[in-house]
Amino acid sequence: xxxxxxxxxxxxxxxxxxxxxxxxxxxxxxxxxxxxxxxxxxxxxxxxxxxxxxxxxxxxxxxxxxxxxxxxxxxxxxxxxxxxxxxxxxxxxxxxxxxxxxxxxxxxxxxxxxxxxxxxxxxxxxxxxxxxxxxxxxxxxxxxxxxxxxxxxxxxxxxxxxxxxxxxxxxxxxxxxxxxxxxxxxxxxxxxxxxxxxxxxxxxxxxxxxxxxxxxxxxxxxxxxxxxxxxxxxxxxxxxxxxxxxxxxxxxxxxxxxxxxxxxxxxxxxxxxxxxxxxxxxxxxxxxxxxxxxxxxxxxxxxxxxxxxxxxxxxxxxxxxxxxxxxxxxxxxxxxxxxxxxxxxxxxxxxxxxxxxxxxxxxxxxxxxxxxxxxxxxxxxxxxxxxxxxxxxxxxxxxxxxxxxxxxxxxxxxxxxxxxxxxxxxxxxxxxxxxxxxxxxxxxxxxxxxxxxxxxxxxxxxxxxxxxxxxxxxxxxxxxxxxxxxxxxxxxxx
Amino acid sequence: xxxxxxxxxxxxxxxxxxxxxxxxxxxxxxxxxxxxxxxxxxxxxxxxxxxxxxxxxxxxxxxxxxxxxxxxxxxxxxxxxxxxxxxxxxxxxxxxxxxxxxxxxxxxxxxxxxxxxxxxxxxxxxxxxxxxxxxxxxxxxxxxxxxxxxxxxxxxxxxxxxxxxxxxxxxxxxxxxxxxxxxxxxxxxxxxxxxxxxxxxxxxxxxxxxxxxxxxxxxxxxxxxxxxxxxxxxxxxxxxxxxxxxxxxxxxxxxxxxxxxxxxxxxxxxxxxxxxxxxxxxxxxxxxxxxxxxxxxxxxxxxxxxxxxxxxxxxxxxxxxxxxxxxxxxxxxxxxxxxxxxxxxxxxxxxxxxxxxxxxxxxxxxxxxxxxxxxxxxxxxxxxxxxxxxxxxxxxxxxxxxxxxxxxxxxxxxxxxxxxxxxxxxxxxxxxxxxxxxxxxxxxxxxxxxxxxxxxxxxxxxxxxxxxxxxxxxxxxxxxxxxxxxxxxxxxxx
Numbered sequence: 001x002x003x004x005x006x007x008x009x010x011x012x013x014x015x016x017x018x019x020x021x022x023x024x025x026x027x028x029x030x031x032x033x034x035x036x037x038x039x040x041x042x043x044x045x046x047x048x049x050x051x052x053x054x055x056x057x058x059x060x061x062x063x064x065x066x067x068x069x070x071x072x073x074x075x076x077x078x079x080x081x082x083x084x085x086x087x088x089x090x091x092x093x094x095x096x097x098x099x100x101x102x103x104x105x106x107x108x109x110x111x112x113x114x115x116x117x118x119x120x121x122x123x124x125x126x127x128x129x130x131x132x133x134x135x136x137x138x139x140x141x142x143x144x145x146x147x148x149x150x151x152x153x154x155x156x157x158x159x160x161x162x163x164x165x166x167x168x169x170x171x172x173x174x175x176x177x178x179x180x181x182x183x184x185x186x187x188x189x190x191x192x193x194x195x196x197x198x199x200x201x202x203x204x205x206x207x208x209x210x211x212x213x214x215x216x217x218x219x220x221x222x223x224x225x226x227x228x229x230x231x232x233x234x235x236x237x238x239x240x241x242x243x244x245x246x247x248x249x250x251x252x253x254x255x256x257x258x259x260x261x262x263x264x265x266x267x268x269x270x271x272x273x274x275x276x277x278x279x280x281x282x283x284x285x286x287x288x289x290x291x292x293x294x295x296x297x298x299x300x301x302x303x304x305x306x307x308x309x310x311x312x313x314x315x316x317x318x319x320x321x322x323x324x325x326x327x328x329x330x331x332x333x334x335x336x337x338x339x340x341x342x343x344x345x346x347x348x349x350x351x352x353x354x355x356x357x358x359x360x361x362x363x364x365x366x367x368x369x370x371x372x373x374x375x376x377x378x379x380x381x382x383x384x385x386x387x388x389x390x391x392x393x394x395x396x397x398x399x400x401x402x403x404x405x406x407x408x409x410x411x412x413x414x415x416x417x418x419x420x421x422x423x424x425x426x427x428x429x430x431x432x433x434x435x436x437x438x439x440x441x442x443x444x445x446x447x448x449x450x451x452x453x454x455x456x457x458x459x460x461x462x463x464x465x466x467x468x469x470x471x472x473x474x475x476x477x478x479x480x481x482x483x484x485x486x487x488x489x490x491x492x493x494x
Numbered sequence: 495x496x497x498x499x500x501x502x503x504x505x506x507x508x509x510x511x512x513x514x515x516x517x518x519x520x521x522x523x524x525x526x527x528x529x530x531x532x533x534x535x536x537x538x539x540x541x542x543x544x545x546x547x548x549x550x551x552x553x554x555x556x557x558x559x560x561x562x563x564x565x566x567x568x569x570x571x572x573x574x575x576x577x578x579x580x581x582x583x584x585x586x587x588x589x590x591x592x593x594x595x596x597x598x599x600x601x602x603x604x605x606x607x608x609x610x611x612x613x614x615x616x617x618x619x620x621x622x623x624x625x626x627x628x629x630x631x632x633x634x635x636x637x638x639x640x641x642x643x644x645x646x647x648x649x650x651x652x653x654x655x656x657x658x659x660x661x662x663x664x665x666x667x668x669x670x671x672x673x674x675x676x677x678x679x680x681x682x683x684x685x686x687x688x689x690x691x692x693x694x695x696x697x698x699x700x701x702x703x704x705x706x707x708x709x710x711x712x713x714x715x716x717x718x719x720x721x722x723x724x725x726x727x728x729x730x731x732x733x734x735x736x737x738x739x740x741x742x743x744x745x746x747x748x749x750x751x752x753x754x755x756x757x758x759x760x761x762x763x764x765x766x767x768x769x770x771x772x773x774x775x776x777x778x779x780x781x782x783x784x785x786x787x788x789x790x791x792x793x794x795x796x797x798x799x800x801x802x803x804x805x806x807x808x809x810x811x812x813x814x815x816x817x818x819x820x821x822x823x824x825x826x827x828x829x830x831x832x833x834x835x836x837x838x839x840x841x842x843x844x845x846x847x848x849x850x851x852x853x854x855x856x857x858x859x860x861x862x863x864x865x866x867x868x869x870x871x872x873x874x875x876x877x878x879x880x881x882x883x884x885x886x887x888x889x890x891x892x893x894x895x896x897x898x899x900x901x902x903x904x905x906x907x908x909x910x911x912x913x914x915x916x917x918x919x920x921x922x923x924x925x926x927x928x929x930x931x932x933x934x935x936x937x938x939x940x941x942x943x944x945x946x947x948x949x950x951x952x953x954x955x956x957x958x959x960x961x962x963x964x965x966x967x968x969x970x971x972x973x974x975x976x977x978x979x980x981x982x983x984x985x986x987x988x
Contacts, residue, residue: 013540016533016536016537016540017540019533019537020514020518020537020541023517023518023521024514024517027517027521031525031715031717032731033711033712033713033714033715033730033731033732033733034712034713035710035712035713035730035731036713036727036728036730036731038730039510039513039727039728039730039731039768040731042510043510043513043514046507046510046511047514050544216529217527218527218528218529219527219528219529219530220527221525221527223525233530233533234530234533236527236529236530236532236533237526237527237529237530237533237534238527239527274533
């Protein structure tokens with residue numbers, strides 16, 4: 001076998017082990033009996049160790065060296081080589097002892113965070129967070145960076161992205177959103193969205209939505225879990241979950257649209273490339289662009305509800321019989337700053353991310369001590385959202401990410417919105433009649449378009465290159481800001 | 495670390511990988527999207543390879559050699575050493591190339607069998623079965639045996655069992671059962687058992703049964719699958735499935751009792767020994783004794799239905815309102831020879847196994863050619879059951895086992911019945927009032943007794959030793975035959 005074929009074999013084995021790890025996670029969140037948790041943690045740790053061993057094995061490195069020296073590579077082989085080398089670098093820069101320590105500290109910290117959040121007691125979490133911040137600083141050093149330690153963290157999830165670019169993007173978004181927010185004062189009526197709807201009816205409605213989406217059900221499933229998520233085990237086995245809230249029935253529907261966006265991406269990968277970089281999703285930001293596309297670009301379009309609202313009305317006549325499509329559409333666009341990120345509306349969502357981004361940078365560069373975090377959070381919340389949380393539970397204890405050592409992750413949520421709006425410019429040009437098609441229940445052309453322009457490429461291009469390839473222009477916040485301004489000015493009649 | 499501790503670490507890692515393999519199987523049978531099947535096969539093959547590598551690794555063998563030479567071993571260490579050496583022998587006797595070939599041939603044969611059964615076309619399966627029989631003969635040679643090649647196969651599943659002992663047992667059972675069968679002619683009325691019962695009500699009734707059994711639900715789940723099964727991922731995560739037939743509601747209830755018997759065994763293993771032979775179930779026969787215990791000894795006792803029949807009547811009043819407990823009890827004991835093993839009654843079940851056992855031996859020793867199998871099946875069926883199947887689908891294509899290369903497996907089903915009756919002699923002595931307790935809904939004392947006398951020992955004793963330890967007597971068919979004779983004579987008033 002040639003070195004490339006050998007590497008593909010090894011790479012596929014790693015993909016298969018990761019796929020098992022995904023199944024173990026899926027099971028943990030859906031059906032695992034609660035007492036299985038401790039042993040599940042040990043199983044996942046064992047898999048992680050086996051994966052890391054393979055990713056850094058002498059055989060793997062040997063073949064990679066041979067391939068790197070080779071001069072007769074096809075374009076696809078070059079792509080794989082680039083990504084394999086990039087992964088190897090990331091995987092070897094972190095010493096095994098560090099990875100173990102990191103995993104030990106964060107697994108304790110997650111428990112501490114969970115308790116601290118429950119009891120709104122930051123003091124008990126603070127010592128863990130201190131350790132984590134120290135470890136993350138060390139991690140950034142190991143991973144190397146040119147200008148800012150945060151660069152090393154963000155590049156991990158979004159190759160090519162830098163703190164400098166993020167600063168620029170976030171600052172521009174902030175100015176525009178603050179201006180927009182000031183104009184959105186006369187809120188449409190939306191109380192009818194929060195009437196109790198029986199769970200079985202919500203489940204049925206969710207499955208009906210799935211039936212209307214362009215999904216091959218023989219490679220897909222929908223389940224329920226505490227937090228919605230999606231997992232692609234491989235292109236022939238994709239699973240999503242939703243969460244059903246008794247008093248907020250749209251939550252289930254938007255969760256399904258969001259997770260289906262992720263699922264379409266996984267389904268759209270080219271199967272013959274499974275287990276190689278050409279068959280892998282590109283970045284967290286691009287992944288999030290696909291979920292936000294279906295949740296907001298499609299799922300919050302008037303056209304979609306022209307098609308789907310009658311089904312919802314039929315499922316929930318008690319609450320919606322006298323609510324017009326226009327009234328419903330306005331209600332799902334109410335913008336009100338609130339404390340909880342995952343419940344935030346489309347306009348204020350990015351502000352929640354900026355808050356975290358700025359605190360992360362300050363913690364990393366020692367501008368901020370962990371003890372000062374609760375106050376700093378309140379201050380940033382006041383500045384960015386105009387409101388101050390009265391508890392740390394709604395403040396700096398809100399998200400699990402920091403307890404997992406995941407700094408540099410939050411910005412990918414905003415990047416997802418940016419990419420979605422950026423790609424949408426081209427989509428609108430290709431399908432000027434897109435709203436008409438959707439209003440008539442045609443959704444498959446959207447999935448085909450995304451597959452053709454984004455999914456099928458795997459990791460062939462960098463996120464930056466892909467952004468340019470699709471629209472001809474580099475990524476910026478312009479399309480996203482314009483989308484929010486136009487849409488919300490219209491809904492709010494300003 | 496001492497060699498024993500090292501071996502425990504390695505053994506636990508193997509157990510963890512096997513546990514993942516179990517989860518992958520569970521998922522495949524319950525929730526996996528159908529198109530996931532091909533990749534799932536590759537995942538399972540990868541896991542099997544990783545497990546086999548660890549079971550035969552030089553490090554593992556080195557520590558085992560050191561431990562074998564050691565003279566200061568505790569009793570528990572000696573048990574582990576014995577079992578580890580036994581496993582190593584089995585795992586190293588089969589060359590890797592043979593294991594791969596076996597796996598390749600059987601995975602093709604399973605598909606061929608499935609098609610052949612569907613189309614009732616033995617000729618298309620026959621070439622595969624020929625290959626399999628040749629491979630199984632070779633397997634027996636590799637595994638070594640003293641007297642009969644079948645010894646090597648049965649010992650694999652039931653350590654210490656031999657063809658000679660099986661011949662003796664089966665011959666005695668056959669004589670007694672044939673005599674008993676002749677007397678069971680006036681069948682009780684049982685048509686009311688086969689009225690359609692809505693699936694949701696059957697599901698509810700199944701969960702109610704689970705609620706009444708002594709099960710900690712935080713480490714257990716019940717799902718549905720095409721064929722009922724149970725899987726212990728580890729003592730804190732045990733899963734069973736049932737199958738719900740629209741026109742035979744007792745099928746679901748007996749499946750649950752059967753699988754819960756397996757589940758109790760897995761739950762009853764001592765957790766601190768997880769991953770070592772002391773925390774493993776003893777043999778297939780002993781495992782089956784636990785399922786048959788709950789399905790037949792308890793689940794077909796009058797006492798159990800005194801307790802549970804009112805619930806069933808309440809769930810299914812249309813069919814059972816006018817059916818007395820006695821009539822119901824008689825109906826679930828109707829004995830009629832039929833073609834399908836898994837639908838057979840308690841009395842004829844063993845005859846189905848003998849049929850297969852004798853054909854397996856003849857195939858193995860070349861007394862029988864694969865081409866002659868359909869005729870031989872019909873002939874044996876006539877002799878043993880008094881009926882002749884009109885299709886191979888109901889004959890030699892009935893079971894999946896041979897296509898999987900699993901010869902030597904069927905007898906463990908009968909051994910399970912034998913062990914169950916054997917153990918029950920002691921149980922009756924310990925609890926002369928057992929029927930009274932059960933009739934009052936007390937079932938937990940049964941599980942405790944089984945845990946104390948069987949589950950907690952893991953692989954400490956051989957099946958033979960355990961049989962003697964519990965009752966003071968070696969295993970024989972006596973208790974089983976007596977149980978059937980007494981019970982069915984009573985039900986049939988003969």
